[in-house]
Amino acid sequence: MKNTSPLKGIALLCLMLAACGMPLSKNPSVPNTIRLERVFAPVDRFNCEGRLISSRLEEVGEPSKWVRIDADDAWKTLRYATVKNLSLDPDHNDGLLSYSSDAVNFQVHASNTLLAFHVKNGANEFEYAFYDETPMPGYSPPPYETGKVVITVTSTERTDPEHRAIYPFPEECPVPSGKHL
Numbered sequence: 001m002k003n004t005s006p007l008k009g010i011a012l013l014c015l016m017l018a019a020c021g022m023p024l025s026k027n028p029s030v031p032n033t034i035r036l037e038r039v040f041a042p043v044d045r046f047n048c049e050g051r052l053i054s055s056r057l058e059e060v061g062e063p064s065k066w067v068r069i070d071a072d073d074a075w076k077t078l079r080y081a082t083v084k085n086l087s088l089d090p091d092h093n094d095g096l097l098s099y100s101s102d103a104v105n106f107q108v109h110a111s112n113t114l115l116a117f118h119v120k121n122g123a124n125e126f127e128y129a130f131y132d133e134t135p136m137p138g139y140s141p142p143p144y145e146t147g148k149v150v151i152t153v154t155s156t157e158r159t160d161p162e163h164r165a166i167y168p169f170p171e172e173c174p175v176p177s178g179k180h181l
Contacts, residue, residue: 021068021105024149032151036063036110036119041160048173060164063110069149070103071130076144077101080131085117086148087124104128110155124151 024032039061045054071078081097081104096115098105108124109116117126127148133141 021066023068023070024151026069026072026147026149028150032067032149033154034065034067034108034119034151035154035156036065036108037061038063038110038155038157039160040157041162041164043164043166045166046168048168050167057159060160063155064107064113064116066105066107067151068103068105069126069128072145074102076130076132078104078130078132080134080141082129083117084127085119085124086127087120088118104130108151108153110153119151119153121153121155124153125149126151 022032022034038059040057041060043054043056043058043060044052047053069083078099078101081099083097083104083106096106107116108119110119112118125148128146129143130145131141131143135141
């Protein structure tokens with residue numbers, strides 16, 4: 001039997017992170033303000049022989065945050081949702097959505113990165129739609145809730161003075177002939 005517990009652990013961690021998203025207000029007079037921080041630090045990289053191959057300042061902190069839009073109607077079961085960042089071009093609308101029965105969770109990121117919505121400094125307007133049916137080929141159900149939320153992003157940068165050392169994984173290094181792991 002195949003051991004799937006590491007995969008289950010990763011899936012559970014992803015769900016827990018998504019469930020902890022900051023709830024966004026749908027009320028235009030209540031600001032949704034997010035601070036995204038880029039963290040840089042000195043990083044030393046070593047090769048398989050343990051020799052220093054680079055020493056430079058690198059980005060080590062993720063400038064991202066999980067957010068959540070809650071459905072107004074708790075009696076409906078959320079089965080499908082769409083979210084679009086109207087403040088950027090459509091090529092940046094590829095964020096991964098995580099659903100619960102009454103909310104959608106997604107990650108916003110200061111960089112254009114895989115599985116997160118790219119955001120810019122300042123106001124970012126997101127349009128959302130909630131459905132209690134899943135679309136099928138040839139069938140698009142009507143949404144039971146639509147709306148817009150605005151997220152105001154402030155990006156900051158800081159340098160962490162702590163040095164980090166990065167070594168290759170053992171399996172990335174060739175094994176000298178005649179020796180076994």
